[in-house]
Amino acid sequence: MSEQLSEKRKQYPFSEIEPKWQAFWDEHKTFRVANPGDAGFDASRPKFYVLDMFPYPSGDGLHVGHPEGYTATDIVSRYRRKTGWNVLHPMGWDAFGLPAEQYAIKTGQHPRVTTGRNVNRFRGQLKRLGFCYDWDREINTTDPGYFRWTQWIFLQIYNSWFDVATQRARPVSELEAQGLSRDEIDARRLAYVAEVQVNWCPGLGTVLANEEVVDGKSEVGGFPVERRPLRQWMLRITAYAERLIDGLEGLDWPEGIKRHQAEWIGRSEGAEVVFRVEGSGRELRVFTTRPDTLYGATYMVLAPEHSLVDEITTEARRAVVETYRKEAAAKSDMDRTALAKTKTGVDSGGFAINPVNGERIPIWIADYVLISYGTGAIMAVPAHDERDHEFALQFGLPIRQVVQPPPGNEEKCFCGDGIAINSPLFEGLPTQEAKRKITAWLEEQKLGRKTINYKLRDWLFARQRYWGEPFPILWQDGRHQAVADADLPVIPPDLEDFKPTGTPEPPLSKATDWIRVSDTVTRETNTMPQWAGSCWYYLRFIDAGNSSRFAGAEAEKYWMGHNGKPGGVDLYVGGTEHAVLHLLYARFWHKVLYDLGHVTTPEPFQRLVNQGLILGEDGQKMSKSRGNVINPDHVIEEYGADSLRLFEMFMGPLEQVKPWSTKGVEGVYRFLGRVWRLFFEARDDSAWEFSPKVQDVDASPKLLKVLHETIRKVGGDIESLSFNTAISQMMICTNELTSSDVRPVCVLAGLLQALNPFAPHLSEELYHALTARYPSLPKGPLSELPWPQWEARHLAEDTMEIVIQVNGRMRDKLTVAVDIDTDSLKAAAMASEKVTEHTAGKEVRNVIVVPKRLVNLVVR
RNA sequence: GCCCGGGUGGCGAAAUCGGCAGACGCAAAGGACUUAAAAUCCUUUUUUCCUAACGGAGAGUGUGGGUUCAAGUCCCACCCCGGGCACCA
Numbered sequence: 001m002s003e004q005l006s007e008k009r010k011q012y013p014f015s016e017i018e019p020k021w022q023a024f025w026d027e028h029k030t031f032r033v034a035n036p037g038d039a040g041f042d043a044s045r046p047k048f049y050v051l052d053m054f055p056y057p058s059g060d061g062l063h064v065g066h067p068e069g070y071t072a073t074d075i076v077s078r079y080r081r082k083t084g085w086n087v088l089h090p091m092g093w094d095a096f097g098l099p100a101e102q103y104a105i106k107t108g109q110h111p112r113v114t115t116g117r118n119v120n121r122f123r124g125q126l127k128r129l130g131f132c133y134d135w136d137r138e139i140n141t142t143d144p145g146y147f148r149w150t151q152w153i154f155l156q157i158y159n160s161w162f163d164v165a166t167q168r169a170r171p172v173s174e175l176e177a178q179g180l181s182r183d184e185i186d187a188r189r190l191a192y193v194a195e196v197q198v199n200w201c202p203g204l205g206t207v208l209a210n211e212e213v214v215d216g217k218s219e220v221g222g223f224p225v226e227r228r229p230l231r232q233w234m235l236r237i238t239a240y241a242e243r244l245i246d247g248l249e250g251l252d253w254p255e256g257i258k259r260h261q262a263e264w265i266g267r268s269e270g271a272e273v274v275f276r277v278e279g280s281g282r283e284l285r286v287f288t289t290r291p292d293t294l295y296g297a298t299y300m301v302l303a304p305e306h307s308l309v310d311e312i313t314t315e316a317r318r319a320v321v322e323t324y325r326k327e328a329a330a331k332s333d334m335d336r337t338a339l340a341k342t343k344t345g346v347d348s349g350g351f352a353i354n355p356v357n358g359e360r361i362p363i364w365i366a367d368y369v370l371i372s373y374g375t376g377a378i379m380a381v382p383a384h385d386e387r388d389h390e391f392a393l394q395f396g397l398p399i400r401q402v403v404q405p406p407p408g409n410e411e412k413c414f415c416g417d418g419i420a421i422n423s424p425l426f427e428g429l430p431t432q433e434a435k436r437k438i439t440a441w442l443e444e445q446k447l448g449r450k451t452i453n454y455k456l457r458d459w460l461f462a463r464q465r466y467w468g469e470p471f472p473i474l475w476q477d478g479r480h481q482a483v484a485d486a487d488l489p490v491i492p493p494d495l496e497d498f499k500p501t502g503t504p505e506p507p508l509s510k511a512t513d514w515i516r517v518s519d520t521v522t523r524e525t526n527t528m529p530q531w532a533g534s535c536w537y538y539l540r541f542i543d544a545g546n547s548s549r550f551a552g553a554e555a556e557k558y559w560m561g562h563n564g565k566p567g568g569v570d571l572y573v574g575g576t577e578h579a580v581l582h583l584l585y586a587r588f589w590h591k592v593l594y595d596l597g598h599v600t601t602p603e604p605f606q607r608l609v610n611q612g613l614i615l616g617e618d619g620q621k622m623s624k625s626r627g628n629v630i631n632p633d634h635v636i637e638e639y640g641a642d643s644l645r646l647f648e649m650f651m652g653p654l655e656q657v658k659p660w661s662t663k664g665v666e667g668v669y670r671f672l673g674r675v676w677r678l679f680f681e682a683r684d685d686s687a688w689e690f691s692p693k694v695q696d697v698d699a700s701p702k703l704l705k706v707l708h709e710t711i712r713k714v715g716g717d718i719e720s721l722s723f724n725t726a727i728s729q730m731m732i733c734t735n736e737l738t739s740s741d742v743r744p745v746c747v748l749a750g751l752l753q754a755l756n757p758f759a760p761h762l763s764e765e766l767y768h769a770l771t772a773r774y775p776s777l778p779k780g781p782l783s784e785l786p787w788p789q790w791e792a793r794h795l796a797e798d799t800m801e802i803v804i805q806v807n808g809r810m811r812d813k814l815t816v817a818v819d820i821d822t823d824s825l826k827a828a829a830m831a832s833e834k835v836t837e838h839t840a841g842k843e844v845r846n847v848i849v850v851p852k853r854l855v856n857l858v859v860r
Numbered sequence: 861g862c863c864c865g866g867g868u869g870g871c872g873a874a875a876u877c878g879g880c881a882g883a884c885g886c887a888a889a890g891g892a893c894u895u896a897a898a899a900u901c902c903u904u905u906u907u908u909c910c911u912a913a914c915g916g917a918g919a920g921u922g923u924g925g926g927u928u929c930a931a932g933u934c935c936c937a938c939c940c941c942g943g944g945c946a947c948c949a
Binding site: 011255256259260263264266268270286287288289290301336343367368369370372373374377378379380381385386387388390453454455576579613650651652653655656657658659661663664666667668670671673674677682724725727728729730731732735738739801803805807808810813845846847848850853854856857858 | 861863864865866871872873874875879880883884885886887899900901902929930942943944945947948949
């Protein structure tokens with residue numbers, strides 16, 4: 001009874017329509033796309049690769065942020081398919097990772113079980129939204145058939161070295177052929193083992209990449225992170241620093257993201273300068289971007305971890321320095337950053353000699369100098385560097401000005417470009433020239449050279465986790481070696497207990513049988529970080545089932561190959577949170593594969609678009625604690641998937657941050673109801689009856705105009721991703737038809753075409769109903785019909801409205817013939833009564849005529 | 861501190877090249893239908909002032925300047941909100 005009532009309330013029977021068409025598309029594989037060489041492949045169509053950032057299938061299910069980007073790409077895919085492209089639009093699961101493992105530890109269920117369940121839930125939810133993915137290409141990073149190739153790519157990296165001269169990766173077999181020793185080769189590999197200071201997180205029982213540590217705590221879970229030295233697998237991403245910056249130029253990415261990546265890589269040009277340490281044969285190397293301030297160096301600073309600290313420290317200072325080093329080591333990153341109010345440091349007692357003037361300057365130890373950047377030592381120029389300035393003031397060190405700021409600049413610590421002073425070797429030169437001159441002089445004297453430094457560090461690639469890809473690496477006599485191709489994939493052991501060991505020993509170390517390959521050979525027990533699987537997933541979609549290659553060469557060439565553009569994926573949509581990490585790592589892997597000849601383009605993603613965050617109804621970030629989370633399942637239940645899709649697109653521009661609005665969902669829901677009622681009228685007994693207003697007649701010029709305007713605008717708006725205005729136009733068209741006594745079949749069919757990419761279920765159903773009555777219409781499914789052509793002749797009008805202004809104020813509007821000439825228009829404007837009222841007794845000094853728009857009379 | 865993004869009605873927003881500010885939707889008010897309500901359909905809706913009314917005049921896109929016949933749009937300075945980075949020499 002109550003159910004009937006609520007059924008009656010429904011604007012239209014979406015809960016019957018939607019599952020029906022989803023089943024139809026599934027069954028008929030409507031959205032399957034063929035690869036070159038496959039049956040049904042149409043070589044005459046150009047390709048278009050539309051990619052979503054694939055989700056991590058969490059236990060919470062989909063949130064409303066997911067359908068935002070996914071609907072946008074769905075609309076683009078459907079539209080492109082209708083306008084004659086072969087569209088690759090796939091979906092998969094980034095399913096390795098910490099949450100599943102931690103959930104498993106808590107509940108005792110194997111991550112494989114929970115992951116499988118979450119994947120099924122996510123897939124079901126996505127299907128309920130009617131997305132046009134080619135589900136035959138579905139991938140899961142935790143499938144052995146998938147991570148076999150993740151491991152294979154790792155080995156490609158492992159078996160490569162970076163040739164600086166040609167700036168590209170080459171196989172290490174070349175080095176073997178040149179007769180290099182094993183140690184020499186291992187030192188050059190793009191994947192190498194090194195003892196490095198790592199971010200060890202006891203709470204998670206793993207090390208983390210710098211990028212995964214936020215404010216001294218783990219990004220996941222918020223546990224404290226400490227520094228400690230460990231032997232770890234590293235990837236030599238720094239070798240690609242230059243190319244990762246240069247490659248950004250050719251990409252259609254938001255400028256902000258490009259800048260962000262470039263800043264992250266942090267290229268910095270300067271010079272390395274050699275200072276002699278007094279009383280020993282030792283040299284101190286420093287990196288500076290301002291070699292022109294060399295005469296202003298009044299002291300030096302070493303990072304506490306610098307290898308020469310012990311040697312430089314005098315006996316008198318040893319105890320103090322040792323204490324300071326211990327304190328610095330114990331400090332969290334947080335305490336060592338700029339947020340710490342005051343700088344700390346101690347005098348080592350040692351002195352260095354300034355190479356330009358032979359001056360003796362003290363050497364200090366301070367943790368504002370980072371061991372991991374440059375040489376871990378600096379020359380301090382307190383007159384022209386904020387940090388050195390602050391430190392010098394605090395410890396009473398001398399400050400000597402060597403750059404004359406431009407006139408009018410009164411800054412105590414001037415860091416910009418000026419004129420060199422107190423600098424005999426290049427006195428009076430502007431900063432840029434001074435830099436060149438001193439650098440050349442240093443090179444001549446063999447006291448330094450031009451250098452480029454990067455903020456980017458090599459990528460710490462190992463994790464002490466269970467739920468990740470095992471390394472395809474074996475150990476023998478303390479040396480690593482690759483697992484043979486034929487033995488891939490290396491499948492993780494079926495552990496019962498995958499709890500962290502509490503030490504840096506990975507959980508896999510508990511699988512003693514698995515580790516032991518033979519008496520002398522054991523397996524690597526670290527696993528790869530979660531980024532690994534997402535570094536190349538876009539390539540696997542191209543040929544998801546291929547068991548002999550990560551993707552067939554021909555298919556890769558077709559889908560990634562491009563009209564001269566560097567990137568392969570034509571449109572990539574996802575959140576800003578991946579601005580640096582995922583996008584940088586994926587570009588790095590792609591470039592290695594490119595260098596080795598495995599892929600055809602130098603960049604993975606040509607065009608990148610970030611969808612904006614959806615806030616709660618209260619304008620705050622959605623969170624469980626605030627209780628403002630919107631569950632997409634509930635929205636679908638109440639208003640249908642088409643309404644959810646349409647609303648998320650109607651809220652505002654895709655890239656903008658915008659708040660949720662339940663009333664807004666109801667608004668688009670009502671709009672879809674209005675579209676339904678163009679075709680069906682409610683009978684007294686609440687059944688739907690086909691409207692007698694729908695007739696197979698010629699359309700009026702007015703209706704034709706609004707229809708063709710709609711087709712034109714919706715098409716253009718989809719191409720520019722302006723979905724909100726496309727929907728407005730369809731509303732205008734619908735309003736026009738609602739108030740029309742006769743609704744010509746051809747106009748209705750056109751509207752359904754325009755609506756199809758946005759509300760595929762409703763449009764498909766209505767088109768189906770329409771063709772049942774009017775069999776002369778092209779046979780559906782609508783999703784497979786080509787996009788209609790708009791015709792200019794229907795948009796043309798005989799007359800137009802021209803605004804008449806006097807001194808920039810609108811005074812009248814005139815309806816004139818479209819082909820009116822300027823003089824007649826001018827005359828008509830001057831003749832207008834409303835205009836003459838305002839020009840009476842005044843001199844018309846100028847008349848500006850903007851064709852098709854306005855006339856402005858300038859009077860005085 | 862630095863770097864982005866953004867400030868337009870009661871709200872979400874729209875406005876190719878500088879050319880009618882507020883399309884479209886929400887909310888609100890009034891009307892039609894109904895015994896009544898819901899749903900639906902129609903009308904009004906930036907604001908101030910003048911007019912009995914038709915209608916008209918002014919103001920208005922964060923603030924203050926500027927350029928221009930004409931500025932939401934371009935230039936300069938500033939204020940506020942959101943996000944990111946954080947001693948990288």
